[in-house]
Amino acid sequence: MVRHKLYKKENKPVSFSPEVLEKVHALIRRYPPGKQKSALLMVLHIAQEELGGYLTVDIMDYVAFLLDLQPIEVYEVATFYSMFHLEPVGKYVIEVCRTSPCAITGGENILQYLQEKLGIKTGETTANGLFTLKAVECLGACGNAPVMQVNTEFYENLTKDKIDRILEEMEKKANQESIPEKRWVKIFY
Numbered sequence: 001m002v003r004h005k006l007y008k009k010e011n012k013p014v015s016f017s018p019e020v021l022e023k024v025h026a027l028i029r030r031y032p033p034g035k036q037k038s039a040l041l042m043v044l045h046i047a048q049e050e051l052g053g054y055l056t057v058d059i060m061d062y063v064a065f066l067l068d069l070q071p072i073e074v075y076e077v078a079t080f081y082s083m084f085h086l087e088p089v090g091k092y093v094i095e096v097c098r099t100s101p102c103a104i105t106g107g108e109n110i111l112q113y114l115q116e117k118l119g120i121k122t123g124e125t126t127a128n129g130l131f132t133l134k135a136v137e138c139l140g141a142c143g144n145a146p147v148m149q150v151n152t153e154f155y156e157n158l159t160k161d162k163i164d165r166i167l168e169e170m171e172k173k174a175n176q177e178s179i180p181e182k183r184w185v186k187i188f189y
């Protein structure tokens with residue numbers, strides 16, 4: 001049983017819509033009996049997107065039930081990968097790479113600048129619910145360091161000016177898009 005305060009079980013009913021559930025079952029059936037764990041990352045992405053933007057213990061337990069896994073097998077994956085959120089996040093999740101190639105090419109300054117600009121610390125969300133700031137390990141684009149990812153988009157060779165333009169664009173976009181586009185079911189199915 002997960003005991004960290006962030007991961008408190010609330011016993012809230014959780015389920016996918018019948019349409020999404022059908023697609024999730026189809027994903028699971030791609031793998032031979034006993035190998036259904038192979039669908040875990042895909043189902044977690046879909047769960048996060050479809051069930052409120054972050055993974056509660058109830059959601060992780062539901063995923064474990066669907067995949068016939070022990071809950072701990074789901075917790076250990078969901079808590080390992082930075083793309084899974086375990087608490088509410090803003091509309092735009094900014095993940096700044098802090099691994100060595102990015103750190104030595106200015107990544108630390110970028111992170112510091114974002115904290116100042118947004119008025120939040122790493123791990124926090126702005127009061128208007130627009131931005132969450134995270135520091136993550138290598139995003140796999142070291143050749144264009146420093147790098148950050150915002151939701152599913154990559155931004156490379158970052159400078160303070162570039163950050164200003166990116167944030168401005170996102171603020172504008174946020175006023176136009178009320179609901180973030182749902183991608184994962186489409187990508188995996």
Ligand code: FES
Pocket residue numbers: 097098099100101102103137138139140141142143145146147
């Ligand atoms: S070190 Fe930053 S992308 Fe690899």
